[in-house]
Amino acid sequence: MLDPKWLLAAFGPLGVFAVMFAETGLLVGFFLPGDSLLFTAGVLAASSKLHLSLAAVIVAAAAGALLGAQAGYILGRRGGGALLVRVRSKHLHEGVARGSALLTRYGLGKAVVLARFIPVVRTVLNPLVGIAGMPAAKFAMWQVLGGLLWTVGVTLAGYALGASVPNIDTYLLPIIAVVVLLSLSPLLVELVRARRSAAR
Numbered sequence: 001m002l003d004p005k006w007l008l009a010a011f012g013p014l015g016v017f018a019v020m021f022a023e024t025g026l027l028v029g030f031f032l033p034g035d036s037l038l039f040t041a042g043v044l045a046a047s048s049k050l051h052l053s054l055a056a057v058i059v060a061a062a063a064g065a066l067l068g069a070q071a072g073y074i075l076g077r078r079g080g081g082a083l084l085v086r087v088r089s090k091h092l093h094e095g096v097a098r099g100s101a102l103l104t105r106y107g108l109g110k111a112v113v114l115a116r117f118i119p120v121v122r123t124v125l126n127p128l129v130g131i132a133g134m135p136a137a138k139f140a141m142w143q144v145l146g147g148l149l150w151t152v153g154v155t156l157a158g159y160a161l162g163a164s165v166p167n168i169d170t171y172l173l174p175i176i177a178v179v180v181l182l183s184l185s186p187l188l189v190e191l192v193r194a195r196r197s198a199a200r
Contacts, residue, residue, distance in 0.1 A: 004033050004040035009050055013060035016041055020064025020151065023123055024116075025071035027083075030092055030123040035154060042158025047165075054159055061151035065116075069126045069143040076130020083127060095120035099128050108134045113146035 007015045019037055022029030038061055045054040075083060084096055099121045102111040108129055115125035129139055 004037040005044070007033075007037065008041055008044055008052065012050075012052065013056040016057055017060040017064035020061050021068035021071070023068065024065050024126060024147075025068030025075075027072075027075075027087060027092060027123060027127065029068075030089070030095065030120045034119065034122070035117075038151060038154040039158035042155040042160075043162035044158075045155075046159045046162030054155070058152055058155055061155055062148055065147040065151050066144060069112075069147060070140070072123075072126030073130040073134075073136070073139055073143070076127030077133075079127070079131075081131055083131070084124070091120055092124060095124040096128065099125040103128065103132070108132065109138065109142040112139065112142040113149065116146040116150035 007019070011018070016037060019029075019032045019034065023032040023034045041052060041057045041061070042054070044050050045052040045057055084092075087093065087096075098118070099111070099115060102115060102118075102121060102125065105111075106114060111125065112129060112134075115121045126143070
């Protein structure tokens with residue numbers, strides 16, 4: 001996984017835009033550090049010598065996530081089911097299974113919002129709903145809601161922590177590890193539920 005601090009130091013808000021777009025719009029972006037990058041960008045905007053603008057980070061993150069989701073949706077609409085059949089990654093196939101379960105359980109709209117907070121699922125769900133034929137206007141409404149909740153919420157959480165803890169740069173790596181674990185918790189919950197259902 002890419003180091004979020006290095007990425008921000010090298011590319012700033014442009015790097016945030018690129019990661020958000022690739023992770024939510026291109027099937028090859030499933031391995032990118034979405035949650036940890038947003039949180040780290042917020043922390044560093046509050047505390048570091050990188051001189052990151054919080055406003056620029058939020059705009060770049062939201063634009064990348066929203067445009068990426070639309071690109072993923074269009075890929076699904078145009079590529080159809082054959083698009084996912086050609087994917088060879090085991091992680092993506094697992095993401096498709098989890099995304100399908102999310103769609104079944106919550107319906108199209110809620111699933112689009114919830115998927116933003118689940119790694120890998122946020123990469124595959126946009127093409128999935130495109131394949132499922134979700135109306136474009138309805139998808140746009142739900143994905144904008146989910147995209148803004150995710151990008152703005154996680155970035156501001158990082159900023160709040162960075163502004164309240166002196167010299168937080170010293171503790172950045174352990175904090176990123178905690179953020180990654182928290183971002184994986186919905187996935188772990190789904191796996192436990194799936195195993196319990198299979199056992200029954």
